[in-house]
Amino acid sequence: MTTAFDFQHSPFDTLTPAEQQELAATLDILFYPAHTAILQPGDAVEHLHVMMKGAVEEEGGPNGTVYYSEHEVFDSRALVNGTAGMSLHAREDTLLWRIPRDIILDLTRRNPRFAAYFYEDVARRLAALAHQPYREEQPSLMLTRVNQTRYSAPCWLDHNATVMDAARTMKREHATSILVRGEKGTGIFTQSDLRNFVIDGLDPNTEPVEWHANYHLYTINETDYLHQAMLLMVRYTIQRLVVLRAGEICGILEQVDLLSSLANNPHSITGQIERASHVSELHAAAAAMQQLVSQLHGNGMKVTLIAALMSELRQKLLARLFTLLAPQDMLGHVCLLVLGSEGRGEQILRTDQDNALIIADGYQHPDLTAICQRFSEELIGMGYPPCPGGVMLNTPQWCRSTSSFRQQINAWTGDPSGENMMQLAIWIDARPVCGNSSLHAQLEQHLHRWLDGNAAFLARFAWPIELFEPPLTLFSRLVTDAGNDRQQLDLKKGGIFPIVHGIRSLALENGVSFSNTYERINALSGLPVLPPALAQDVSEALAFLQGLQLKSGLQQLAQKQPASNLIDPRELTTLERDLLKDALGVVKRFRQLLRHHFRLGAL
Amino acid sequence: MTSWPNCWQELQRRLARRRLRVPEFTCLFAAPPADEYVSLDCETTSLDPGGAEILSIAAVRIIGQRIALSESLKLIVRPEGAIAHSSIPIHGLRAQDVAQGLPVREALAQLLAFIGSRPLVGYYLEFDLAVIDRQLRPWLGIGLPNRRIDVSGLYYDRMVTAYRPEVDLSLDAILATLSLPRLPRHDPLNDALLAAMIFLKLAPRSHRVA
Numbered sequence: 001m002t003t004a005f006d007f008q009h010s011p012f013d014t015l016t017p018a019e020q021q022e023l024a025a026t027l028d029i030l031f032y033p034a035h036t037a038i039l040q041p042g043d044a045v046e047h048l049h050v051m052m053k054g055a056v057e058e059e060g061g062p063n064g065t066v067y068y069s070e071h072e073v074f075d076s077r078a079l080v081n082g083t084a085g086m087s088l089h090a091r092e093d094t095l096l097w098r099i100p101r102d103i104i105l106d107l108t109r110r111n112p113r114f115a116a117y118f119y120e121d122v123a124r125r126l127a128a129l130a131h132q133p134y135r136e137e138q139p140s141l142m143l144t145r146v147n148q149t150r151y152s153a154p155c156w157l158d159h160n161a162t163v164m165d166a167a168r169t170m171k172r173e174h175a176t177s178i179l180v181r182g183e184k185g186t187g188i189f190t191q192s193d194l195r196n197f198v199i200d201g202l203d204p205n206t207e208p209v210e211w212h213a214n215y216h217l218y219t220i221n222e223t224d225y226l227h228q229a230m231l232l233m234v235r236y237t238i239q240r241l242v243v244l245r246a247g248e249i250c251g252i253l254e255q256v257d258l259l260s261s262l263a264n265n266p267h268s269i270t271g272q273i274e275r276a277s278h279v280s281e282l283h284a285a286a287a288a289m290q291q292l293v294s295q296l297h298g299n300g301m302k303v304t305l306i307a308a309l310m311s312e313l314r315q316k317l318l319a320r321l322f323t324l325l326a327p328q329d330m331l332g333h334v335c336l337l338v339l340g341s342e343g344r345g346e347q348i349l350r351t352d353q354d355n356a357l358i359i360a361d362g363y364q365h366p367d368l369t370a371i372c373q374r375f376s377e378e379l380i381g382m383g384y385p386p387c388p389g390g391v392m393l394n395t396p397q398w399c400r401s402t403s404s405f406r407q408q409i410n411a412w413t414g415d416p417s418g419e420n421m422m423q424l425a426i427w428i429d430a431r432p433v434c435g436n437s438s439l440h441a442q443l444e445q446h447l448h449r450w451l452d453g454n455a456a457f458l459a460r461f462a463w464p465i466e467l468f469e470p471p472l473t474l475f476s477r478l479v480t481d482a483g484n485d486r487q488q489l490d491l492k493k494g495g496i497f498p499i500v501h502g503i504r505s506l507a508l509e510n511g512v513s514f515s516n517t518y519e520r521i522n523a524l525s526g527l528p529v530l531p532p533a534l535a536q537d538v539s540e541a542l543a544f545l546q547g548l549q550l551k552s553g554l555q556q557l558a559q560k561q562p563a564s565n566l567i568d569p570r571e572l573t574t575l576e577r578d579l580l581k582d583a584l585g586v587v588k589r590f591r592q593l594l595r596h597h598f599r600l601g602a603l
Numbered sequence: 604m605t606s607w608p609n610c611w612q613e614l615q616r617r618l619a620r621r622r623l624r625v626p627e628f629t630c631l632f633a634a635p636p637a638d639e640y641v642s643l644d645c646e647t648t649s650l651d652p653g654g655a656e657i658l659s660i661a662a663v664r665i666i667g668q669r670i671a672l673s674e675s676l677k678l679i680v681r682p683e684g685a686i687a688h689s690s691i692p693i694h695g696l697r698a699q700d701v702a703q704g705l706p707v708r709e710a711l712a713q714l715l716a717f718i719g720s721r722p723l724v725g726y727y728l729e730f731d732l733a734v735i736d737r738q739l740r741p742w743l744g745i746g747l748p749n750r751r752i753d754v755s756g757l758y759y760d761r762m763v764t765a766y767r768p769e770v771d772l773s774l775d776a777i778l779a780t781l782s783l784p785r786l787p788r789h790d791p792l793n794d795a796l797l798a799a800m801i802f803l804k805l806a807p808r809s810h811r812v813a
Contacts, residue, residue, distance in 0.1 A: 004786040004793055029670035029796070031803035053784045093804055095784065098669070 005050075005097060009071040010574030011117035019107055019114075028098040032090035039074075039088040045081070047098045049074040054094025059087050067091075076118050079104060117575060146229060147222040150272055150288055151243055151253040154179045157189075163197055163204040163212060170194075174275050177240055177252060180213045186249065187213030188242065217242045222250065229258055273316045279378055282321055286382035289313055293348060293554070307546065308516075311345035314338075318355065319434035321378055325371050333363035336434040339391055343429040344500070345516045346546065349553045349563050352387040353379050354426065356398040358405055358439040372399050391426060402439055409447050416460035424461065425501065428508060431515045448511060459598040462505035465591060466600055468493040472584040478569050478577070491552075492565035495545045495587050499538055502594045506530065517542060529597055538590050541583035548572075548580065616748050624744040628715055631748055635720040640665040640752070642724040642799035643714075644791040645731045646694035649687040652733040656682035657707060658696045661791035662717055663799055665724065670799045676717045677792050679704035694789050707738055715747075722750035726774060726798045729753065754801040761805055777801060 005027055007013060007020050015023065029052065032038055038056065039045070051072045058066040058074070068074060078084045079101055108115035155169050155178040166178050166189050177190040189209050197204065197212055218238055220229050222245045229241055233255055243251040269292065272285045289310065296306050315338060322336050340354035341347040357372060372393040380386055393399050400408070412424040428447075432440040451457065471479035471489040480489050500517050506529060507520040514520050518539055525535035553563035569577055595601060620632045643662040647655035663675040679696075681704035691697055704710070714735075725731055728751055736746030755772045762770045762780070771777075774797065778785055783800050786793040 004784075004796060026673045028672050029800070031668050031670070031800065033804075053782065093782075095800060 006071060010578065011073070011114050013573065014111060014113040014117075014575070015107065016111070019111060023099060023103060023107065026100050026103050030096040030098050032094045032096070034090055034092050034094075036090050037087065038090055038094075038096070039078075039084040039086075041084055041087055043084040045078045045084050046101050048076065048079050048101065048104050049088075050097040050099065052095040052097050054096075055091040056094055056096075057089045057091050059089070073117075080118055117578075145222075146220055146224050146226060146243060146253060147245075149226060149253070149257055150269075150284060151251040151257050152275075154242075154249055154252050156181065157209060159183055159208065159210045161209050163189075163194070163202075163207045163209050166209040167194060167204065173277075175252075176254065178209075179242075179249065179252075180210045182210035182213060182215070184210070184215050186217065187215045188217055188240075189213040190239070192239075219244050219249075220253065221245075226258060229253055233258070269313055270316060273313070273320050276320055276324070279321065279324055282317060282324070282378075283382055285317060289317070290349075290383070293550075306550070307346050307348050310348055311342065314342065314347070315431070315433040317382075318379075322375060322434050325374055325378070327365075327367070330365055330368075330371075331435045333360040333365075334358065334368075334435045335432050335437055335439040336393075337430045337440060338433055339426045339430045341429070341500075343431040343515050345431070346500075348546070348550050349557065352391075353384045354387055354391045355393055356391065356430070357393050357400075358443065359399070359401045360436065360439055361402050363401075389426075402442060405443055406446055409443065409450070413447070413450055413457060416457060418464070421461050421464065425504060428504060429515050444513070451508065458505060458509050459600060459602075461508065462502065462594060462598040463600055465498045465501050465505075465594055468497065470494045470498065470584045470587045470591065472581060472588060478581060478584075480569060487570070488566040488568045490565050491545055491549050491567055495584055496542065496549065496565075498587050498591050498594075499542045499545075502590055503538070505594070505598065529593075534586075534590065534593070537586045541586040544579055544583045548576070612750070619745045619748045622744045625742070627712075628743060630719050631715060633720045635722065638667050639721050640724050640799075640802065641718040641721045642670075642795045642802060643718070643728075643731065644725060644794035644798065645734060646696060646789070646791050647690070647731075647734055648682050648684065649690055650730075652730055652737070655734050656680075656684055657710070657734060657738070658682060658686065658694060658701050658704075659791050660710060660714055661795045662714060663792070663795050664717075664721070665799050665802065668803065670796065670803070672796065675792060675795075676714065678710045678713060680707050680710045681705065682707070708742060711735065711738060711742075718747075718749065720749060722752055723747065724752045724754060724798055724802045726754050726794065726801070752802065752806070754798050754805065757805040758801065781805070 005012075005024055007015065012020070012023070030049070032054075038049070051068050051070050051074070053070060056068040056074065058068065074088060074096075078086075082101075104118075108118055152175065155173050155175045157166055157169060157178050157180050159180065159182045161180070166180075169178055170176065170191070177188055180187045180189055187210060189212060193212055193214065197207070218232055218236055218241050220232060220241045220243060222243055232241060233239070239255045241253045242249055243253050269285055269288050272288070273282065276282050276285065293306060293310060296309070318336065318338060323331065326334075335358040337343070337356045337358065338354060339356055342354050353376065359368070376386065376392045376394040386392060391398055397408075409424075409427070412420045412427070430440065468490075471481070471494040478489060480487050503517050503520050503524065506512075506524050507514070510524060510527060510529075512520050512523045514523055521530075521535050521539045521542075524530045525532050530538075548567060549565060552567045556563050569580065572580065616632065620629070623629065623631075641662050641664050643660065645660050646658045648658060649655045657680045659680060660678045661675065664671045679701055681701050686696065686698055686701075705713075723732070732747060732751065739746055755777070758777050758781075759770050759772060774788070775785075777783075778797065778801075781801060781804050783797065783804065786797060788794065
């Protein structure tokens with residue numbers, strides 16, 4: 001049945017085709033001539049009304065007089081309660097769609113995303129939406145080519161190598177097979193060949209590996225599709241294929257590589273980082289991580305989980321990079337830190353580097369400066385642009401000894417200027433990723449000893465949340481005054497920053513040692529300063545705002561633009577726009593609380 | 604007191620009732636329910652009222668202020684003859700689309716049960732009813748006895764003035780003037796819906812209250 005009802009609009013766009021059919025079968029149309037009453041307070045509400053054409057005025061609600069236009073839903077809360085809370089008038093001749101209450105309630109029980117529209121409390125609405133996939137970004141993995149996946153480089157042995165050499169190479173390189181340049185050509189010797197060799201009871205120290213290798217290689221071209229690789233493995237019941245580039249062997253594609261690429265397994269990236277024996281292999285891992293973000297997001301993973309996963313991977317990457325560059329004995333005397341959003345574990349897309357190095361007092365190494373320089377350069381090469389504020393290993397301010405950092409902390413806390421507070425904020429979010437983490441713990445203790453009970457300082461620290469007003473008017477309208485055409489709003493300034501910094505200030509005050517904002521909120525929730533209900537709302541609002549930031553960032557990257565924090569509300573769905581208003585409303589409430597708590601009005 | 608035109612209509616109805624050959628349809632002559640109407644539209648094999656056959660019928664009841672879309676009637680009819688090729692692009696119904704349709708009498712029986720004695724509403728209703736009556740007469744002995752309200756007539760009465768004797772009666776013009784939504788056309792249910800909306804907007808209240 002074709003229907004005249006438009007399902008493109010919120011909340012009906014969340015219904016499945018079957019649910020749409022079901023709803024369409026129950027639709028009626030109502031006509032109200034101009035200046036007639038549609039609903040009065042106290043009337044029983046048996047139907048949901050959706051505007052078809054005309055103009056309707058609502059009075060007596062919490063938002064004053066509200067006008068409805070096409071496709072808007074009236075007083076959805078009344079539907080849940082069963083009685084009208086406000087009066088509705090037709091200002092012009094008006095046509096309304098009428099949907100029975102029972103079918104709406106029935107659909108809300110079956111479709112959580114549809115139900116989210118009718119929830120009164122923000123946290124539940126946001127939570128219901130945040131678990132839902134954004135429906136784009138579903139690349140067909142079967143159309144991925146072999147060279148778009150991660151396969152390993154081959155391990156080569158000469159024809160005079162023994163089976164023992166082969167076994168040692170496998171262990172050292174974490175490989176399950178090696179290639180032999182034998183007299184009969186190129187052969188492959190795998191773990192199962194090794195097992196058979198052991199069963200046969202031969203002497204591994206004398207038997208040449210080429211006698212036991214298999215010379216019939218199954219190959220695949222680098223530009224072939226993954227599903228071809230899978231078919232070959234299934235057809236010949238083999239575990240791996242030799243990858244050819246222009247007729248030359250360039251790698252081994254293992255079944256596990258294939259599976260992890262099909263299943264999008266972050267585990268394989270971890271493995272790739274840990275196995276990396278050279279910096280160039282980390283570059284490939286960095287590229288794969290970026291791809292993983294959009295795939296996970298497209299598959300509907302919750303933003304906070306993606307962020308946690310990505311920061312885990314990135315910290316592994318940084319740690320591995322540092323250990324590859326630095327000599328082994330250096331690691332006990334230094335501590336590599338990630339700072340800022342990276343330290344909080346809320347950085348999803350690659351942005352600026354924010355890192356620092358603490359060097360134990362008295363430790364010196366001739367190559368230290370060169371290593372730090374190299375570290376920053378390699379990260380730039382992997383697509384992490386240098387930090388404009390210079391928060392990087394290659395600037396002396398962020399690569400110094402413990403006592404020098406201690407003096408720096410004293411300087412920051414001694415003079416609460418804006419610049420100093422910002423630097424301190426970056427420092428507070430630090431998380432050690434590599435080396436001797438006790439160096440960081442000492443400095444933390446130093447800071448907390450100094451801060452204990454220093455209310456005036458905390459107010460100074462919290463003050464920057466006053467700088468940016470959430471882009472929401474008194475009447476719950478979004479304010480768009482950012483961007484070139486002033487049609488956009490800044491998610492970071494108006495929403496994310498006030499939450500993150502407010503929570504950071506509270507964490508500092510209450511000695512909460514986590515660096516992740518969600519963990520901090522959990523730890524603060526229930527303390528007198530942060531009631532559990534608000535804590536829940538703040539946490540969901542932040543997740544929603546970061547989700548929106550990620551979504552628009554991914555779109556911008558797809559259009560080859562740098563990821564910014566600006567979004568255009570016109571490009572959001574109605575539901576997202578409603579939720580954005582709700583989230584910014586939470587930011588407002590939270591800011592109010594902080595202003596009172598830190599007495600920011602007195603500054 | 605009944606006025607003369609009403610008397611005339613009443614006489615016609617009584618004559619028709621006497622001529623009705625199939626007693627099953629005496630419901631057409633019952634007292635109509637208060638403030639209820641039926642808007643209907645047909646798609647036909649051609650635009651010749653003397654030869655066109657019905658391909659589909661849609662009807663929707665108007666109850667007071669409400670268009671009862673959820674209880675609407677939508678029927679596909681299998682014509683006996685061929686469908687004029689020139690009409691297929693308009694209604695989109697090909698021979699294979701209507702092959703599973705109802706025989707015309709079965710469809711009309713359902714339609715008559717649906718409308719009962721309610722007044723009929725439509726846009727250029729005359730054509731649709733001419734095609735329907737042509738089918739009914741040899742079978743029942745009568746055409747539809749219901750009161751008929753053509754929304755283009757209502758619109759003309761509302762718009763015409765001495766200064767503007769010509770009124771654009773195209774559906775697009777009517778919808779634009781009355782600021783009604785545009786639905787996809789030539790779906791009989793949508794067309795019936797549009798006629799119902801025009802009716803609700805134009806029918807004087809006195810005209811409608813029984």
